Amino acid sequence: MTWFKKPVSVRGTLLALLLPAGIVLMGLAWLVHGLLLDRMSWEFVETRLKDEVAFLEHQIRDSNGQLDTLQTGDYFQEVFHHAFAIHSSARTLISPESWAPLLVPLLESDEDGALRVSGADIAEAPSDILAYRKSFRVGDSSIVVIVSEDLGALKRSQAELHAWTAIVSLLLILLLVAVLWLGITLSMRPVVNLKAALKRLQDGEIARIEVKAPEEFHPLVLQLNQLLDSLDQRLERSRDALANLSHSVKTPIAAVRQILEDEDRPLTSDLRQQMASRLDDIDRQLEAEMRRSRFAGPQIGKSAYPLKQARDLLWMLGRLYPAKSFEMSTELTEERRWPIEEHDLNEVLGNLLDNAGKWSARFVELSLKEDVNGLTISVEDDGPGAPPDALPTLGTRGLRLDEQTPGHGLGLAIAREITERYGGTLNFSTGSIGGLKATVCFPGTSGGKNSENRRTRKKNGHSR
Structure with missing residues (x-):
């Protein structure tokens, strides 16, 4: 019971x-x-x-x-x-x-x-x-x-006084009930306003929730608005991806169809290569748009362990480029979190390290730093670098084929796009050893001094 x-x-x-x-x-x-x-x-x-x-x-x-x-x-x-x-x-x-x-x-x-x-x-x-x-x-x-x-x-006098005390106590209880009801009603008014705002949002009257809520409700309102921003960004990316695919795939498909429909022209080796090239263009475009569609963007409550992800990527790249050495320097601890979605951080680190690995001669250096100015990722290689006048244009969205060119192309564009979604910046410069240096800066607060400086060197997938 x-x-x-x-x-x-x-x-x-x-x-x-x-x-x-x-x-x-x-x-x-x-x-x-x-x-x-x-x-x-x-x-x-x-x-x-x-x-x-x-x-x-x-x-x-x-x-x-x-x-x-x-x-x-x-x-x-x-x-x-x-x-x-x-x-x-x-x-x-x-x-x-x-x-x-x-x-x-x-x-x-x-x-x-x-x-x-x-x-x-x-x-x-x-x-x-x-x-x-x-x-x-x-x-x-x-x-x-x-x-x-x-x-x-x-x-008898005490009993009379005690009885009056009981009557006053009952009146105070009734007053307490009224005060509690009034206090609860006033405290719940922001919830009623939030409910009304959600109804207006559902009806399409407003685009975002703007409620003067108490301090306890601020995280809820921010999370809801962040969710709406994330949904709008994903919808925008989906539309952009469909538009890009429609524009980019249409020409290769038309060319292949024209070749296949022309019965008077035999399928020579040159025609086959042209068809294969067109299909490769379609495949690269699909891969690029699929990678962009997986961007999450900033989300409240989402975080990642940068040190762990960096070590995993260095181990994998050590296997992919066995003749090159990958180094990492950081003062972060294993428990330190960054307010970045795990997949997004993995994309930024992976694209920058993979690009440096392709163009480096012998080694690549990764640096993770956190201070009062924010979160900083630096990747430097000892490769040929890039001309000074081309540095400002690296990683920008231009022609579609530019984004698909191996090297400083699609990967850098994706890294820049993710960084900008978090309100950060991606800059390129000439490194101290002559190669290309990529620096990513995310806004954030410093978690204070971490433990002692750690420096990990990896070569062929092993620490050294």
Whole structure:
């Protein structure tokens, strides 16, 4: 049997948790109030009785033990509102007399201090009293003074005060419910606004979510807008890919079809080579557009381990180019993450390293760096490099055949396109050893100093 069913809404969950907690705390406060009230009342009455006993003692000592000269009786009751008993060897005074059955046993007792008598069943006398007894000597006479108060009247006053406290507690609980409901409603207003924005987005009235949400909802809104940007980018890439394929494949297909439909022309070796060249053009174009369609772009929550991916690529390229050496220098740790989608980082590193491996003479050097300015990837080779006037145009999208040319072509264009999608830059320059140096800079924050500098050298797929 299920005793508690989890609410299906945030408002219901908060009310189900906060309201019982508020009621329990209010009940505990009411119980503690009752206990403290009893204790404080008891101490207050005891202090008053003790003070009045001290007053009587002072009067008796001033009169040298002569009880007849004391102003007692109705005067004492009207001023102090307490019953009293004074006993000496010559006389005993008790006021009011109806309390005598309660006070006489206390006069005969030898115990001083606060005394309580409860459960008495005497006409015109209370059933529960608190008395303070003190014995002392004045000259040769032994005097006993007792002052007492009816606890029944005190308890009735306490019960009335406690009842009013309970009423106030109930009102506070109702006020707490109203405050909780108002607070939850105001706190959930951004969710209602977000829901309305999503509905407007679904209806096509807005392109992005622009809601003034609290700090806790900012990551959600950013993630949703990032998702929309990613979907738009993928849709745009798909359309561009279809347009490029339609434009680039149309001419080779028309040429092949013309050759095949011309029945008067035999398929000579030259014609076969032309057909194969056209089909190669189609294949390269398909490969280029397929690689571009896999770009993810920046996504919140997506990250990669640059050190691990770089080592895997260096190992693979060491196998692909066994006569060349690949080096890596970095201060990153194994656990360090970069806010770049794993496949995108793999494309950038792979294209730059593969291009350097093709054109290098003996070795390629990779550098991974992170500081307050951002994330930096540098790839340098000892190959022939590129003319200074051609450096600014490397990796730019121009003619389709330029992007498919082996070397500084398709791979560099893909690396530049991915870098720009992350708000970064790809620059080319002449390296310190005369070859081409490619530098990728991604915006980002520094994760601080990492562990000691690590330098890994790979040749033929093995570290050295």
